[in-house]
Amino acid sequence: MLDIRLLRENPDSIKQRLANRGGEHASLVDQVLEIDTQRRSAETERQKLQGDRNRISKEIGIAKKNGQDTSAIEAEVRGIGTRIDEIGRDADASDVKQRDLLLSIPNLPHEACPVGHSAEENPEVRVWGTKPAFAFEPKDHTAIAGALGMIDFEAGVKITGSAFVVYKGAGARLERALINFLLDLHTMQHGYQEISPPLLVKPECLVGTGQLPKFGDQVYHSPEDDLYLIPTAEVPVTNLHREEIVSHDKLPINYAAYTPCFRREAGSAGLGTRGLIRMHQFDKVELVKITTPETSVAELETLTGHAENVLQLLGLHYRVIELCTGDIGFGSTKTYDIEVWAPGQGAFLEVSSCSSFGDYQARRMNLRFKDENGKNRIPHTLNGSGTALARLFVALVETYQQADGSILIPEALRGHFRAEKIG
């Protein structure tokens, strides 16, 4: 959520920066400002009337104590009360409307975020490693894992539906080894505290991180309980401190959480046609940071480095790209995507998206921190995948496939997998 004061003071520069995202946001800004004017005038009027009522009511109390008749003055205050109700309804309605509008305006891209219209204009930041060479034609992960009995795509469809999958045997064990490897790396080497959150959350949490109200159709919902299945651990973990004022000496807060993630992927093309690449349910280890505004830019680099370290340790070729203003997410100010090379696909797959949200999420969830001077300020929130599991699985299987159809387990993972190869 943007600060209404920023909008009041610099509406034109806000519109300009939002325009870099593409899409039509200027009229939303105008609407908010119009409502804001109405809201404030109603609010001022209401408060003046409330002040009148308080003062006169106090006089009634005193008069009654002195045994005086107060019926006339009571009638007067009754009239004020009616006015307060009327004006109050207007003020409250404007308030709700203003908040709704603010919640539907995306975040401002950071000054450092490259300006561009679409994914084609995302600059490549760096590349690590090289494409592995094969003495044979590398196979697709569905073929390799299928042959080894690691994944049963048909069973997933049978018990749930398309874009759900059943891991079996070495496949399930590889998935579990990866989870443990990632959690151990981030908690023991990178200094994150491990969190194991609920997978169902209240709607307020999704409002806090920005999925609601705009993207409700992408999230699974249980209407009986009004609970949502999390699309990412970012939601419960960032919301751990919703409505809180944390002390400055607690910052930065660093959390790592493994959870399954659930996404409806409504409107996504190609679902279920490419093995593990786009699923309704997938595992992910998520990194979340809450920082001071002064350190968030540097922390985004650190966070991205932690995610990259995963791929480096596993010996997987990857590149880092920065998303341009036309491609960054709704709440993000600046985003790096990490894409791992999958030889069987002949393509890079996005396994991590690392973003700084500035104060956008924190303002939505009323998260604040008390600084050294005792002032309440709004912290910055960041998150990044460290990393998504299904696509990491794909890259790993396709990169380490052998001519005989077996899969070599990279050195760093052997302690967790407890074997050197599959097949």
Place this chain on the structure above:
RNA sequence: GGAGAGAUGGCUGAGUGGUCGAAAGCACAUCUUUGCUAAAGAUGCGUAGCCUUAACAGCUACCGAGGGUUCGAAUCCCUCUCUCUCCGCCA
């Protein structure tokens, strides 16, 4: 699921219709004093909004949440949420 108790400021805890945004204590901050590593005193010490300002100040709202009664609600009524205790059930 059943029965009971409760929810007040960072914490403890008073307050059952009229200067209560809320006593007192603790904690915390600043200052003073004595002095020595502890104590005494003074002052300050919630959040948000509105209106203003150079700044201070002022006004309004908030005593779990929402609604109601009333000229006036922390206080009375209703609904909900949560916590605790006991019983039942369950992993």
